[in-house]
Amino acid sequence: MRLFVAVIVLHIVISRAFELKNFTFGDHDYQSLQNILHESNKKCPEISQIYTLTEKSVEGRDLIVIEFTADRPGTHIAGKPEFKYVGNMHGNEVVSREVLLALVAYLCQGYQEKDPEVVWLLQNTRIHILPSMNPDGWELANSRPRKNGQKPWLDGRANAKNVDLNRNFPEVDKLEYKYEKLENGLNNHIMSLKKALSVPGLAPETRAVIKWLYSIPFVLSSNLHGGDLVANYPYDESRDDRQGSQYSASPDDHLFRHLAKSYSKHHPSMADPMRKPCDMSGDQGLPEFKDGITNGASWYSVSGGMQDFNYLATNCFEITLELGCDKFPYPEEEKQYWKDNKASLLNYMFQVHNGIKGVIQSDGKRIPNATIKVVKMPSGSPIKHDVLSGKQGDYYRLLLDGDYKVRVIAEGFHPEERCIAVANKHMQPAQVVNFDLIPSNEEKPNKQSMCVPTKQLDLSSGTEQKLQDSLYDRIYGDYVYNTNDNQWFNYLQRILQTATGN
Missing domain, CATH: 2.60.40.1120 (Carboxypeptidase-like, regulatory domain)
Structure with a gap:
């Protein structure tokens, strides 16, 4: 008789008990984004707090964060893990911005209506949501006219000084790859805050996020993008640039694959092998993503990315989510993106309680x-x-x-x-x-x-x-x-x- 081996298969059913109310989908500009955060904070003051990062964008806009937790918002409590979502890092990829604003309203409403999963999450987790890391890029992208129903592919992607924020973090991967060759090489926290901030060429948005990462002990995170439909996990940069795209596994490769699948498998089409791939015209071709996930470097190598900086410079495990083929869909399409991603967004947050x-x-x-x-x-x-x-x-x-x-x-x-x-x-x-x-x-x-x-x-x-x-x-x-x-x-x-x- 097997005494201890008991395999329990849990079918995780993410809450569908209520529908989002009193939330208008559409392109939310800087002012309306702030309004949603402040309205949610006003409705749920006992479980939320709004704060801004330490530096503004190039054009002087605040990087605004809303925090949700059921006990003492604004305070780290030992034993309660810290989680974050970051959206709109590329200003023209707006789906992330819109679904995170919907998530803000959803968490407030769910707690008020005593939804069991939302209540449990907020009682046991401190959740931070930065809906837009690149508000200047959004303004530029939004100002561009559509051609054949599409916004320009690149306009507004970078910040107001044409810096791609997801190529602008200190390049920790190459440093780690050198440490890997040493018997007792450093494998975590490989760069101090002082050293990170001394790297030349950092955008103010990047500097603000770096200081944020070092000030709060985040455990799990995701940054949300658009232009494809896949969950991407570390490492993002190839170990050998001469070989181009190559699978670059981190020490936590199996765990990261699980984290990526915890999102893709709860999405109605991300993991569907029969879905039509995105038409990445002029980009990286038409890759196949088994189970809706990919190792970043296996897809294409990225240096200076935010997800690898989280993992190698802090305690935070981060993946990158691509939420759809269209970077800037019509406002009337945004509600469907929320419906498609709601279960995945919630399920991914629960993963911070693993281990x-x-x-x-x-x-x-x-x-x-x-x-x-x-x-x-x-x-x-x-x-x-x-x-x-x-x-x-x-x-x-x-x-x-x-x-x-x-x-x-x-x-x-x-x-x-x-x-x-x-x-x-x-x-x-x-x-x-x-x-x-x-x-x-x-x-x-x-x-x-x-x-x-x-x-x-x-x-x-x-x-x-x-x-x-x-x-x-x-x-x-x-x-x-x-x-x-x-x-x-x-x-x-x-x-x-x-x-x-x-």
């Missing part, structure tokens, strides 16, 4: 900048991308279902590790795994630890129920096996030897 989270401390004092390393079990293969604990000592590590060994390292303390089994569930917070470190000037107790891969546990039906319950409680009740109880340790070893035939 593990916790607090790193010592004798009650929180420890920032501790390094959290993860090893896959039973293979023992490290995921060569660490995350760091934040100012409050809290950390968040997105992970797929499976067995892992988690090791925490902090200067001035003995390293500590835990063996965990991750089993992600919809509308359930990430598993809590806290660490209490011992100062390095104190003797560390001699602990024996052993990771127990769930798939290796296949106990015979003759095993006593009491033993089964005890094993389950020790391994799954706390999701941790790390003990100095030698009797228990030897007992478990004998069971495993019997179960595996060793």
Whole structure:
């Protein structure tokens, strides 16, 4: 009888309990964009806050963010992950701008109407929405006349100084590719804020977002675009530019593929293999996107992109979403784009609760900048991308279902590790795994630890129920096996030897 291996297939049904009310679809200019944010904040003041990034656009427009959370908006709370959506990075790609404005109204309405999924999200997540990163580009694109029903392909894509914001971030990929060749090369936070801001040629919009990324401990994010229909994941830049487009996997490649599919599979046509591809005239041809996803560099190499900067310079995992073939559809078509993307937008936000989270401390004092390393079990293969604990000592590590060994390292303390089994569930917070470190000037107790891969546990039906319950409680009740109880340790070893035939 298999005691621990239980595969539960969850069909995630995103809320369809209510329709968006009192929201007018159409091309929202700078003033009407602000009006929607302020109206939502006025309707839902207890769960929202509006703020602007630290620098304005080239032409002096604010980069306005609205935040939603059910407890103390404006405050980071340890244990509550931070999520963000960024739209309209290319000013002429307006679908993202419009669906994010609709999402703003939807979250406010859903909380007021006590929709269970919206309420759960806001109670357990801090959500930030920047509907337009390039308001100047939108103004230029909107001013251009249509020809044969289409706006010009490039007008308004860049900012007011003709800078493509998605090619304007510090180029961290090449730096990381150099570190990969070193045995203990840096694999995270590879650029300080000071260094990032010192890179020449940064647009004010780019500088504003960089400072934003370093000021809030974001865990998961997406930037939304238009011109194709696909979910794109890191890395965006090829490891060898001489070879052109090539698959450039990150250490979290399997996780990123899952994140991309969590969006594409909830979209009515993004993952449809029979859909007609976009006509990318004069662009990169007509690629085929299996499951509606693509590795960025495999599609075409991008240097200075925002998604890779998020992943390599901060703790934030980000993907890029292309929401449709038409960059600037007619206003009357925008409602359908919202309907097509609503379920995906909501489902993607739930992914911020996958994996593990916790607090790193010592004798009650929180420890920032501790390094959290993860090893896959039973293979023992490290995921060569660490995350760091934040100012409050809290950390968040997105992970797929499976067995892992988690090791925490902090200067001035003995390293500590835990063996965990991750089993992600919809509308359930990430598993809590806290660490209490011992100062390095104190003797560390001699602990024996052993990771127990769930798939290796296949106990015979003759095993006593009491033993089964005890094993389950020790391994799954706390999701941790790390003990100095030698009797228990030897007992478990004998069971495993019997179960595996060793």
